[in-house]
Amino acid sequence: MSRRVNHARWWHHLILGGMACVVLTPVLLIIWVSFGSPGAQTGEFTLNHWRLVLGLGVKESDGSWTFSPFPALTWLGNSVKISLIYASLATLIAALAAYGLLRNQRASAHSLANMLLVLQFLPSVLAIVAVYILLRKLGMFVPLLGVNTHGGLILSYLGGVAFYIWFLKEQIAYLPREYEEGARVTNASAWQIFGHIVLPLLAPAFLVTFLIAFMTSFGEFPLASILLQKQTQYTLAVGAPNYLSPQYYHWGEFAAFAVLSSMPALLLLAMIQYWLLYLIPKWKKEK
Amino acid sequence: MSQLVLSHVSKSYLSKQRPDTLLDVNLYVNQGECLGVVGPSGSGKSTLLRIIAGLETVTKGEVRFNQQVMTDTAATKRNLEMVFQKQALLPHMSVADNILFGLKNKGLKRADQRLRLKWVSQLFDIDGWLTRLPGQLSKEAVQRCAIAKAMAPQSELVLFDEPFTGLSGDARSQLRLELNRIQRQLGTTFVMVTHQYQDAMAIADKMAVLSHLRANAQTNLEQVGPPLELYHNPRNSHVAKIIGEPQMCLLKGTLVDLSHNLTTIELATGGTVRAQVDTRQGEVGNLVTLGIRAEHMQLANADKLVHVTAQVVGIDNFGCESVVHLMRQDQKMVMRLAATSHLPKVSDVGLHFPSEHCYLFNHQDIAFPRTSASLIY
Numbered sequence: 001m002s003r004r005v006n007h008a009r010w011w012h013h014l015i016l017g018g019m020a021c022v023v024l025t026p027v028l029l030i031i032w033v034s035f036g037s038p039g040a041q042t043g044e045f046t047l048n049h050w051r052l053v054l055g056l057g058v059k060e061s062d063g064s065w066t067f068s069p070f071p072a073l074t075w076l077g078n079s080v081k082i083s084l085i086y087a088s089l090a091t092l093i094a095a096l097a098a099y100g101l102l103r104n105q106r107a108s109a110h111s112l113a114n115m116l117l118v119l120q121f122l123p124s125v126l127a128i129v130a131v132y133i134l135l136r137k138l139g140m141f142v143p144l145l146g147v148n149t150h151g152g153l154i155l156s157y158l159g160g161v162a163f164y165i166w167f168l169k170e171q172i173a174y175l176p177r178e179y180e181e182g183a184r185v186t187n188a189s190a191w192q193i194f195g196h197i198v199l200p201l202l203a204p205a206f207l208v209t210f211l212i213a214f215m216t217s218f219g220e221f222p223l224a225s226i227l228l229q230k231q232t233q234y235t236l237a238v239g240a241p242n243y244l245s246p247q248y249y250h251w252g253e254f255a256a257f258a259v260l261s262s263m264p265a266l267l268l269l270a271m272i273q274y275w276l277l278y279l280i281p282k283w284k285k286e287k
Numbered sequence: 288m289s290q291l292v293l294s295h296v297s298k299s300y301l302s303k304q305r306p307d308t309l310l311d312v313n314l315y316v317n318q319g320e321c322l323g324v325v326g327p328s329g330s331g332k333s334t335l336l337r338i339i340a341g342l343e344t345v346t347k348g349e350v351r352f353n354q355q356v357m358t359d360t361a362a363t364k365r366n367l368e369m370v371f372q373k374q375a376l377l378p379h380m381s382v383a384d385n386i387l388f389g390l391k392n393k394g395l396k397r398a399d400q401r402l403r404l405k406w407v408s409q410l411f412d413i414d415g416w417l418t419r420l421p422g423q424l425s426k427e428a429v430q431r432c433a434i435a436k437a438m439a440p441q442s443e444l445v446l447f448d449e450p451f452t453g454l455s456g457d458a459r460s461q462l463r464l465e466l467n468r469i470q471r472q473l474g475t476t477f478v479m480v481t482h483q484y485q486d487a488m489a490i491a492d493k494m495a496v497l498s499h500l501r502a503n504a505q506t507n508l509e510q511v512g513p514p515l516e517l518y519h520n521p522r523n524s525h526v527a528k529i530i531g532e533p534q535m536c537l538l539k540g541t542l543v544d545l546s547h548n549l550t551t552i553e554l555a556t557g558g559t560v561r562a563q564v565d566t567r568q569g570e571v572g573n574l575v576t577l578g579i580r581a582e583h584m585q586l587a588n589a590d591k592l593v594h595v596t597a598q599v600v601g602i603d604n605f606g607c608e609s610v611v612h613l614m615r616q617d618q619k620m621v622m623r624l625a626a627t628s629h630l631p632k633v634s635d636v637g638l639h640f641p642s643e644h645c646y647l648f649n650h651q652d653i654a655f656p657r658t659s660a661s662l663i664y
Contacts, residue, residue, distance in 0.1 A: 178374035181342050184362040185369040186389040186440070196388065200379045 034255035049252035053260060072257050074232055075239035079218055080264045082150050082235060086157045087213035091206055094164035099198060101165070102172050103180075113169055116162040124160060125222050131156045132226055153227050153235075157217050164209050171205035172198065207272050218265055236261040289315035290476055291322075291339070291444060296348035298334055309334060311506040312348070314495055318443070321470060321477035323487025323514070325529055326497035330507065332480045335497070336446050339478060341365045352444065368437035372449035375433030376421040382432045383408075383417040386439050393440045403439050410469060411435040427458040434466060438475070447479040451486050463489045484530045488514045498525045523652045524576055533581045533610065533621040535646070538595075542566065542573045548658050549642060552577050556616045558595040562645030563659040569649060578646035581610070584622040585639040593637030613638070 008016075034050065037043030048058045052068040060066055101113045132147065135156060139146015145155050175198065183193045199206065221237040228234055234242075240261070243254035291314075298309040309331040316322045324332045337343035339350060341362030350357045357365060368389075376385045383404060390400040408414050413432050421429050430450060437445050450466075451459045467490045470477055481487055487494050494514045500507040510522040514530075521527035527535045540560070544551035550566045552575060553559050560577055569575070587593040597613040597620055613620040613636070622638070643659035 176374045178371045179377055181340075181362070182369065182371055182375065182377075183388075183392070184342065185340050185365070185367065185446075187363050187366070187392040187394075188388075189363065189392075192392065197377060201377075 030255045030258050033251055034259050036252055046252075049250075049256040052253050053256040068253065070239060070242055071232060072239065072253075072260070075234045075236045076261055076264070078150065078233060079235040079237070079261065082154055082157075083214045083218040083264075085150075086154045086217045087210045089154065089158060090161050090164055090213040091210045093158065094161050094168050094209060095199075095202075095206060096194075097161075097165045098168035098172055099194065102169050113166070116166050119162050120166070127159075128222060128226055131159070131223065135227065147227055148229050148233065150228075150233065153224060156223055156227065157220070160216075164213060168202075168205060168209060171202055175201060204276055207275060211268065211272050214268060215265060290318040290320075290353060291316040291478070292349075292351040293335075293339070294349045294351070296335070296338060296350065297346045298331065298338060298343065299346050308500050309338075309497075309507060310500055310504070312497075312508045313506075314508070314511065316476055316478060316493070318476055319470075319474040320492045321467075321479065321490050323491030323494045324478065324480045324497060325482065325484045325487050325494060327499065327529065328482055330497040330499055332482075332497050333448055336369075336448050336478060336480045339444075340367065340369050340446055366442055367444040367446060368440060368442045369446040370430075370433050370437045370448065370450045372452050376429055376436065378421050381418050381420055382413065382424070385421070385432070386436045389436050390439055395440075403441075407435045407439040410438070411465070426453050427455070427462070430454060431462060434462070438469065438473070441473070442475070444476045444478070447477065447481075449481055450479065451481070451483070459486075460489070466490060484532070488518070488530075494530075496526045496529055498529070520654065520657060521646065522654055524578060524648050524654075525652070527578050527646060527648075527654075531580050533623070535578045535580050536584070536618075536620045537648075538577045538579075538618060540575055540577050542569050542571050542575055545569065545571060550647065550655075552647065554595065556595075556618055560594045560640050560645060561642040562647050563642045564645070564647045564655040564657050566647070566655050569655065574650045575655075576648040576652070577640075578648065579640050579644060581621045581623040583641060583644035584620070585641065586622075586624070587637035587639040591639035594640045595638045596635055597638055599634050599636060 032038075036046035036049065038045035051058050052066075053072045055068065055071070055073055057065045057067045101109050135145065135152045136147045138155075139149070139152065143149070144151040146152050179197050179201065180193050183197055188196070219237050220235075224235045225238045228238055231239075231242075236257070240254065240257055243250040243257060293312055293314040296309055296312045296314075300308065312335065314322065324335060326332045334343055338345055341357070341360060341364075345358060348358070352365070352367075376382065377388070380388060386404050386407065387400050390403055395403065404417075408417055411431055411434065413428070413435055416424055416428055416432060421432070424432070430453075434447075434450060437447075451462060454462065463486060469475075470490070477490070479487065479490065484494075491514055493511065494517050495511045496509040496517065498507055498509050510517060510526045512520075517526060517530050521530065524535075524537055528537070538560075539555040540552040541555070542550065543553045543559070545566050548563060548565070550562050550564055550569075551559060552562060554577065562577065585591055595615060597615040600612040600614045602612070603610040607625075609624045611622045611624060613622060620638075646657065647655045649655065
């Protein structure tokens with residue numbers, strides 16, 4: 001029996017290989033296109049698309065230099081900045097709210113938590129116009145949070161934090177109460193309990209929340225396209241379609257940009273996976 | 288002057304899932320005393336401890352500590368320590384960090400924290416474990432460290448919620464012994480909840496027995512007193528059953544003769560027993576319950592009259608003693624025999640109930656005073 005567990009059968013390999021093909025083919029294709037689709041009828045290997053996207057410029061045959069009209073690196077930077085800030089804020093707010101909701105004994109807390117779940121069923125895209133109007137008005141008083149600012153975009157993203165609250169609430173519910181009660185008896189404040197007990201013990205859940213929040217905001221298009229109107233403020237999702245204007249399709253640069261913009265998310269995923277697999281279970285495994 | 292006073296403490300949960308309720312519990316603990324609270328699970332003994340700790344509110348009543356009312360004081364402000372049954376240490380911190388975490392919360396200076404850690408680790412002999420995570424230690428070591436953690440801040444009051452559960456016999460009695468010694472040495476006040484009466488008997492100066500709340504009962508605190516007092520003079524059959532292992536055997540019967548210090552009872556299952564109890568409150572014909580502990584039953588022989596006959600169902604032979612399981616009609620009985628040589632070879636045995644070891648409870652389950660008890664202990 002143990003042998004069967006250790007060695008996958010031939011059809012396991014077939015299924016997993018097939019799934020890998022389906023997932024990896026588009027990725028490989030895009031990487032291929034970003035290098036000028038070498039081997040195709042009209043294509044040959046070139047680094048020009050990458051040079052343009054990275055803002056380095058390409059030397060033409062007549063000796064002049066061509067630069068990309070789009071600030072691709074700025075867009076990427078904007079996206080990373082917005083997503084990092086949003087993910088941190090969302091995780092923090094969700095963690096505090098979930099903890100508060102769960103440890104509050106009043107009946108209202110329970111119904112509020114249930115309401116959060118119901119709220120998730122309303123498609124948020126339908127609220128775009130309302131969000132735009134609200135942010136325009138808010139911008140009159142707090143310019144940092146108005147339309148056409150990254151602050152405003154982050155604020156509107158934070159409206160979707162309810163899902164994370166609900167997700168974390170379920171995680172915190174599994175934490176034995178003795179840990180917190182023990183700390184309360186030893187005069188620990190609520191912040192100490194949260195910082196020294198809940199946070200480290202639920203670090204995996206918080207990291208996963210952070211990752212999901214980062215991913216959703218990183219590729220978010222509808223809100224960003226409505227709220228950001230200056231080219232230098234674009235996020236990558238808003239900026240990328242510019243390469244495919246009706247006049248000319250810069251497929252090569254679009255592909256290079258796509259590969260480049262997947263890097264921060266990949267890096268983050270790798271880091272979080274490393275934390276989850278190697279750092280956190282140290283005390284869990286030995287239990 | 289009593290240090291910890293619980294007066295008329297009541298707690299009821301509105302939900303039906305939590306039947307453990309406290310009703311009108313009055314207790315006091317003097318400084319440096321150890322109170323052991325025993326009772327079946329669900330009798331509210333943990334709730335009582337949590338009320339003292341401030342983790343649970345009372346429905347009615349008052350908790351006073353050092354003459355100060357603490358009923359509504361938050362758990363974080365009570366200045367006491369508590370040892371939990373499970374998850375007593377934080378799993379992601381080393382033992383030393385666990386102890387220091389508690390000390391830091393008390394507002395001790397860093398140097399003092401270190402000194403206190405050193406002191407307590409020597410006191411409990413846990414030096415070798417300080418750098419380990421709780422998950423790397425045995426259950427016994429974790430409990431020992433948890434107790435050390437609770438003793439480190441030198442609070443006046445330390446609460447124990449089933450501190451020895453899950454420990455093997457030797458480890459248990461060793462830890463009990465040490466805890467007892469350290470408590471005497473430091474003069475700390477202990478309140479310990481346990482469902483094993485032996486833990487309380489070994490450490491406690493005073494024992495309180497809780498039971499499930501019965502219909503029409505005024506309180507579910509059955510009896511409070513020194514451990515031996517509870518063993519020898521239980522107020523009712525509930526106390527008698529909780530204290531003692533195997534449980535006291537209870538047999539229904541009728542009073543037939545009330546000679547002034549030797550009462551004769553006719554058992555419902557047949558047989559006549561004499562008990563040294565004061566039955567001035569009783570009358571011939573009253574329904575009573577006779578109680579006798581497993582360690583006091585004897586096999587009848589030429590010198591010892593047969594009071595009851597019973598069938599042997601099984602024998603647990605432990606070498607040092609044997610536990611004989613008996614059956615009389617539908618009534619189960621358990622007898623402990625000290626020596627292995629006298630094991631009954633036959634299926635039916637005659638039992639002798641020494642009159643000085645018989646307990647008697649009236650129809651309202653109140654014990655008649657035992658005239659012999661004072662002579663025994």
